[in-house]
Amino acid sequence: MASPDMDADARESVAVAVQRALAEHGYERLTTAKIAEEYENSEAGLYYYFDSKDEMIAAFLEHAARYLSEDLLRVDTGDPERALRDACEFLFRTPEHEYAGIAVGIMELLSHAPYNETLREPLLDLETACLDALTDIVAEGVEQGVFREVDPRATAAFLLAAADGSTGIAVALEMDVVDDLQRGWTAYVDGLLADPSG
Amino acid sequence: MASPDMDADARESVAVAVQRALAEHGYERLTTAKIAEEYENSEAGLYYYFDSKDEMIAAFLEHAARYLSEDLLRVDTGDPERALRDACEFLFRTPEHEYAGIAVGIMELLSHAPYNETLREPLLDLETACLDALTDIVAEGVEQGVFREVDPRATAAFLLAAADGSTGIAVALEMDVVDDLQRGWTAYVDGLLADPSG
DNA sequence: GTCTATAGCTAGATAGAC
DNA sequence: GTCTATCTAGCTATAGAC
Numbered sequence: 001m002a003s004p005d006m007d008a009d010a011r012e013s014v015a016v017a018v019q020r021a022l023a024e025h026g027y028e029r030l031t032t033a034k035i036a037e038e039y040e041n042s043e044a045g046l047y048y049y050f051d052s053k054d055e056m057i058a059a060f061l062e063h064a065a066r067y068l069s070e071d072l073l074r075v076d077t078g079d080p081e082r083a084l085r086d087a088c089e090f091l092f093r094t095p096e097h098e099y100a101g102i103a104v105g106i107m108e109l110l111s112h113a114p115y116n117e118t119l120r121e122p123l124l125d126l127e128t129a130c131l132d133a134l135t136d137i138v139a140e141g142v143e144q145g146v147f148r149e150v151d152p153r154a155t156a157a158f159l160l161a162a163a164d165g166s167t168g169i170a171v172a173l174e175m176d177v178v179d180d181l182q183r184g185w186t187a188y189v190d191g192l193l194a195d196p197s198g
Numbered sequence: 199m200a201s202p203d204m205d206a207d208a209r210e211s212v213a214v215a216v217q218r219a220l221a222e223h224g225y226e227r228l229t230t231a232k233i234a235e236e237y238e239n240s241e242a243g244l245y246y247y248f249d250s251k252d253e254m255i256a257a258f259l260e261h262a263a264r265y266l267s268e269d270l271l272r273v274d275t276g277d278p279e280r281a282l283r284d285a286c287e288f289l290f291r292t293p294e295h296e297y298a299g300i301a302v303g304i305m306e307l308l309s310h311a312p313y314n315e316t317l318r319e320p321l322l323d324l325e326t327a328c329l330d331a332l333t334d335i336v337a338e339g340v341e342q343g344v345f346r347e348v349d350p351r352a353t354a355a356f357l358l359a360a361a362d363g364s365t366g367i368a369v370a371l372e373m374d375v376v377d378d379l380q381r382g383w384t385a386y387v388d389g390l391l392a393d394p395s396g
Numbered sequence: 397g398t399c400t401a402t403a404g405c406t407a408g409a410t411a412g413a414c
Numbered sequence: 415g416t417c418t419a420t421c422t423a424g425c426t427a428t429a430g431a432c
Contacts, residue, residue, distance in 0.1 A: 010397095026313035028226050032426065045398055047427065108309035111302055113370045115224040124371050131375070150385070157367070157375045158382025162356055165363030168308045169325055169355075173318065177329070177355045184356025187348070191389055208415095230408060242410080243416055251408065403428075410421075 010049050011059050014039060018060035023101030027108040032056075054118040057109065061122035064106065065129050073133035080141030081193070087134060088185050091163035094178050095171050103167045110164075131160050138192075147192045155192065159185070208247050209257055212237060216258035221299030225306040230254075252316040255307065259320035262304065263327050271331035278339030279391070285332060286383050289361035292376055293369050301365045308362070329358050336390075345390045353390065357383070 017038035018030075025034055032053050036043035050056045072090055076083045093100045106126065113120045134156035141147035162185060169175045190196065215236035216228075223232055230251050234241035248254045270288055274281045291298045304324070311318045332354035339345035360383060368376045388394065 026310050028310050029313060031424080033424090041397090042399060043426095044400080044428080048397060051427095053426070104309055104312060107366065108306065110366045110370055111306035111309055112224050112226050114302060114372075115227060120371070124373065127367060127371060127373065151378075151381055153375075154378045154381035154385065157378035158360055158386065161363035161367055161379060161382070162360035163363065164366050165359030165361065168305065168362050169359060172309050172311045173322055173325060174312075175322060175325055175329075177359075180349075180352045180355035181359060183349055183352035184359070187352065188356065188386070229406085231406090239415090240417060241408095242418080245409065246415060249409095397432105399430100399432075401429085401431100404426090406425075407423085408421105409423105411419085412417100413419100414415105414417075 007049065012063065014046060014049060014056055015059040015063035018056050019063070019102055019105075022057075022060070022105035022108075027105060027112065030057075052118075054116065058118055058122045061106070061109065061119065061126055064102065065122065065126040068126065069129040069133060073130065075133065075136050075140060077140055080137055080144060080146050081189075083137045084134075084141065084189055084192075087137060088159065088163070088189065091130075091160070092166050092181055092185055093171055095174060097171075100167075100171045104172045107164065107167050107172065127160070131156055134160055141192070145194055148194050150192060159188070162188075205247065210261065212244060212247060212254055213257040213261035216254050217261070217300055217303075220255075220258065220303035220306075225303060225310065228255075250316075252314065256316055256320045259304075259307070259317065259324055262300065263320065263324040266324065267327040267331060271328065271335075273331065273334050273338060275338055278335055278342060278344050279387075281335045282332075282339065282387055282390075285335060286357070286361070286387060289328075289358070290364050290379055290383055291369060293372060298365075298369050302369055305362065305365050305370070325358070325362075329354055332357055339390070343392055346392050348390060357386070360386075 014035070017035050020038040021034040022030055032043050032046060035053075035056060036046060039046065046056060050059070073087055076086075090099075093103050097103075106123075109119055110123055110127070113123050131153075135152050138147060138150065138155045139152035142149060142152060162181075166177075166181050170178050170181055212233070215233050218236040219232040220228055230241050230244060233251075233254060234244060237244065244254060248257070271285055274284075288297075291301055295301075304321075307317055308321055308325075311321050329351075333350050336345060336348065336353045337350040340347060340350060364379050367373055368379055
């Protein structure tokens with residue numbers, strides 16, 4: 001293996017192909033043929049780097065986890081309130097959101113986790129990354145006295161659950177609740193403030 | 199058609215068969231053969247009452263919507279706080295809950311809604327039934343002065359999203375966040391009270 | 397490393413006997 | 415109405431040429 005990086009690059013481009021195919025067709029209709037359509041090479045070529053379809057999906061999940069934790073949930077420790085509102089703006093996705101299709105795909109995979117050993121761990125890693133990032137933001141806010149003395153982990157878990165659920169009802173189902181949800185989480189974050197007049 | 203009720207009964211028992219098979223295998227691995235395993239008759243027999251597998255699933259969703267709105271989210275107008283806590287106890291299911299497997303199945307179907315025309319409407323009806331029931335409870339509480347002057351629909355939408363999302367986080371992944379979620383929604387409901395000492 | 401071709405399987409749905 | 419048998423399509427994964 002002269003260049004392990006070439007393999008890593010190839011696996012990365014398969015992960016992106018899975019992402020595109022998943023956003024377009026959904027997990028239940030995701031086939032290796034559809035992944036290959038979004039890939040530069042043929043369907044058989046996928047199996048040079050992966051032993052199974054599930055491993056290709058796992059590679060996508062690891063890719064998504066990196067994207068989420070590295071780029072989108074970085075804590076601005078200087079301003080926990082701003083950081084939490086920014087995180088909510090991102091996590092409570094609207095159907096127009098660039099990332100919306102991917103979020104629905106992840107949700108579909110998540111709901112299939114009980115029946116799929118291969119995907120369970122990468123999914124756990126992804127959700128844990130989000131939960132930890134939110135917990136850090138809330139904990140920092142409590143420490144600085146910006147937020148009330150709430151339980152950071154309970155607060156983060158409740159917010160993450162609400163965000164995940166909003167993907168299902170507002171994005172996947174296109175239920176007319178986008179404005180209601182926005183008022184809902186805004187009021188929730190307002191209620192966390194130590195000084196409500198703030 | 200001498201007896202339309204017989205047809206209704208047969209369709210109902212298919213709905214129950216779908217429910218059992220869905221809880222056991224998940225949507226992605228749900229087959230008509232597995233539905234038939236939970237059904238009193240053969241696989242071909244399913245097609246006497248339904249034209250397709252999707253229609254069988256739709257029948258299950260209508261069955262679940264009736265169950266939810268008729269039996270489990272009835273408003274006790276005398277005690278909105280109690281009604282809301284009871285609804286939350288049910289909606290934020292723990293993995294041990296009898297209904298947990300069904301909730302995961304519904305979540306899986308929900309996330310596939312963008313790609314499945316047949317299932318979208320029954321899913322919308324189901325979620326709407328939950329949202330309306332929660333909205334009624336909150337509105338009643340505000341009217342009685344038990345809750346603060348919150349926006350009933352925004353509050354209900356936020357709670358429903360959190361409950362839906364908790365299914366994925368807690369049940370599907372079996373993450374160690376069930377207790378965190380419980381504290382999260384309890385604190386949220388506490389925060390709705392007009393008289394926190396209540 | 398990447399391809400075409402295809403093996404091997406399983407799914408949803410139907411035919412036709414009873 | 416319900417059955418057994420089966421058709422057809424589409425899937426994952428592999429074989430073997432290049």
